Amino acid sequence: MRRLALVSAFVLLCGAGACAADTSEATVPGQGERGTVVSSTPVAQLSNEDTAAYLAERNFDTPVRNGVDAYRVDYRTVGAKGEPTTASGLVVLPRTQSPRLRTISYAHGTLSAKSDAPSVNNRSRPDQARTIMFAAAGYAAIAPDYLGLGDGPGSHPYTHAPTEVSASADLLFAAKSIAGQRRQELDRDVLVTGFSQGGHAAMAFGKALQADQVPGFGLAALAPVSGPYALRDVQAPAGLDGRIAPGPAVFFFAYWLTAMNRIYHLYDDPAEAFQEPYAGKVEGLFDGTRNELTIATMLPITPDLLLTPRFQAWAANPTGAAAEAVTDSDGTCDWTPRVPVRLYAAKADRNVPFANAEHCLPALRSDNASLINLGELDHPNSARVALPQILAWFQQQVPPS
Numbered sequence: 001m002r003r004l005a006l007v008s009a010f011v012l013l014c015g016a017g018a019c020a021a022d023t024s025e026a027t028v029p030g031q032g033e034r035g036t037v038v039s040s041t042p043v044a045q046l047s048n049e050d051t052a053a054y055l056a057e058r059n060f061d062t063p064v065r066n067g068v069d070a071y072r073v074d075y076r077t078v079g080a081k082g083e084p085t086t087a088s089g090l091v092v093l094p095r096t097q098s099p100r101l102r103t104i105s106y107a108h109g110t111l112s113a114k115s116d117a118p119s120v121n122n123r124s125r126p127d128q129a130r131t132i133m134f135a136a137a138g139y140a141a142i143a144p145d146y147l148g149l150g151d152g153p154g155s156h157p158y159t160h161a162p163t164e165v166s167a168s169a170d171l172l173f174a175a176k177s178i179a180g181q182r183r184q185e186l187d188r189d190v191l192v193t194g195f196s197q198g199g200h201a202a203m204a205f206g207k208a209l210q211a212d213q214v215p216g217f218g219l220a221a222l223a224p225v226s227g228p229y230a231l232r233d234v235q236a237p238a239g240l241d242g243r244i245a246p247g248p249a250v251f252f253f254a255y256w257l258t259a260m261n262r263i264y265h266l267y268d269d270p271a272e273a274f275q276e277p278y279a280g281k282v283e284g285l286f287d288g289t290r291n292e293l294t295i296a297t298m299l300p301i302t303p304d305l306l307l308t309p310r311f312q313a314w315a316a317n318p319t320g321a322a323a324e325a326v327t328d329s330d331g332t333c334d335w336t337p338r339v340p341v342r343l344y345a346a347k348a349d350r351n352v353p354f355a356n357a358e359h360c361l362p363a364l365r366s367d368n369a370s371l372i373n374l375g376e377l378d379h380p381n382s383a384r385v386a387l388p389q390i391l392a393w394f395q396q397q398v399p400p401s
Contacts, residue, residue, distance in 0.1 A: 007375070019362065034166075035173025036076040038086055040275045043122065044070035044132065048095070051136045058129045062388050065400070067095040068135040070128070072119035075174035078166050080157050080263045088150035089171040090119040090128060090143040091178050092135035098401045101140040101179060102187045104218075104394065105168055106131050107194025107201035107384070108143060110158070112255065112295055114288040117150035118143040121293040130387055135153045137391055138400025140179060140186055144171045146201070148288065155286065159228065161329040164201035169214045176216075187401070189220035191394045195383040196352060199227020203332040203360070211339060221397045222337065223390040226382045230359040231330045236315045238353045239303055245350040246302045248379075251292060253303055253315065258283050260325040275300075282306075327332040333360035340397060341369040344386040351379035 046054055046165055047067040055064065070092040079085045094101065108118050108127040118127035127143055134141035144167040148156035157163050176186050184352060190209060194202030202224040209219035211247050228235040239249035260266055271279040285295045307315065314322045341364065345357035354373075361371045372389075374382050 008143055008171065025214070033076045033084065034078065035170045035177070037174045037177050038074040038076060039051060040071045040073045040091070040178055041131075041372075042067065042069065043072050043090070043119065043120075043128075044092075046070075047131075048241050048277045051132065053137060055129065055133060058126070060129060060133050060388070062133050062137065062391055064136045065094070065096075065138045066136065066299050068132055069093050069095065070132060070135070071178060073174050074151050074180060075168040075170055077147070078163075079154070079184070080163050082162060085147065087147050087152040087167050087170070088119050088145045089167070089174070090141075090145070091171070091175045092131050092141045093179060093182065093184070094135045094138050094140065094400070096138060096401075099118050099183070100185055100187055100401050102138075102191070102398055103140040103142065103175070104134040104173070104191045104193065105172065105202070106134060106141060106143045107164065107198030107205065108145075109169065109196030110255070110292065111149055112156075112233035112286060112288070112323075113291040114149050114152070116291060117145035119150045126383075133387070134391060137395065139191070139394075140175060142171050142175045144168045144201075147299065155262060155288065156259065157263060158255045159197055159200055159231070159329055160259065160263065161200065161204040165204050165208045165213075168201065168205045169208065169217075172214065172217060184185055186217075187329050188216065189218045189219050189398070191222075191398060192389070193223045193225065193390050193394075195225040196227065196379065197388070199352075200229060200329075200332060203227055203229055204329075206337070207332060207335045210335065213309055219337075219339050221339050221369050221394060222341045223344065223386075223393060225386045225390070226346065226379060227332075227356060227360075228352050229333050229356045232318060232326045234353055234359055236318075236326075237315060238355070240312065243350070243353050243355075247296055248351045249303050250299050250301070251296055253280075253307060254282050254295075255286060257311070258286050264321045264325040266321050266325065268325055273308060274306060275308055278306055333363040335364065337364060337366045337368050339368060340367065342390070342393065343369065343371045344374055344382065344390070345371065346374040346377035346379070346382040348376040349379045349382055
């Protein structure tokens, strides 16, 4: 009963017609193979009225200016070690005659099943609808699946900032090609948002855009929601001391350690990191075929039953390879934005503690940045409440063309 209660709490906290592929090779000038469209497959073609009905059915009370055309796009990008690979993502274009489209990049939260990615799942997950919401307001909208999710080969490098950025940037280049086929172009300055893991990804992508690391594009405004920006100082300690609910904490440690081991070689044998009987099966749980609920039922109820003493100590005070893994993904707030930034977070969030945003705000060192306290909301409801507010704020900052 205790396990069932914890799993139920985990689910509550974590939330939640394709046509034939039209293969199109198009290389973005100056990018070589990166951003090349391998294929684009229509996943939704909605009139103005159909778009309004689609969003109303999913309880989105946001303005609808136009119909939309949504595509699952497979494109060329790079892996965690710079090797060529492919990824997939969602590109949604508004049905408008405007020759120039202002663009929103939306980054999704934690997913473990490939089939739950935004470009693939149009029913049980909200991310495709959220992306369509932005396009229905007149923006071009993109949502990367990240590496290893959706159509992407291999495993997902969970909460790995460098590949969150590369997957987002290369989908932006691919979207530029898709829009170009309709004789439209994307505005240079991009509006960026994302939720949970996607808040982390959005912050990293915004930083890269401002630093001119995405040729041809810059940053217009940034509004991440409930992101784990402070892995070392907040997220990992909170997973051990109870500020994060036990189910999400166990899931986070299992997913992050197995993902980072593939990049940074944290252990030779899973038994170094994980206690039995979990050591023999934990890596296989994250093969992209199982969702978060299924995995949670196969893991222990608390982190101290999952992690060996050595790795509990490493989580609290990472050194060596663990420190390198944390450092590469933990600096997403270490920059000074020249554009408006709003951090959205909820005090009652027991997946990603509010302290992440409190830690991030002063690190940004900017009067352009502010923290919006969403109050006593849990993790999934922080996105439900924040994203319509973010759309309204984006419309004030950079109205759709």
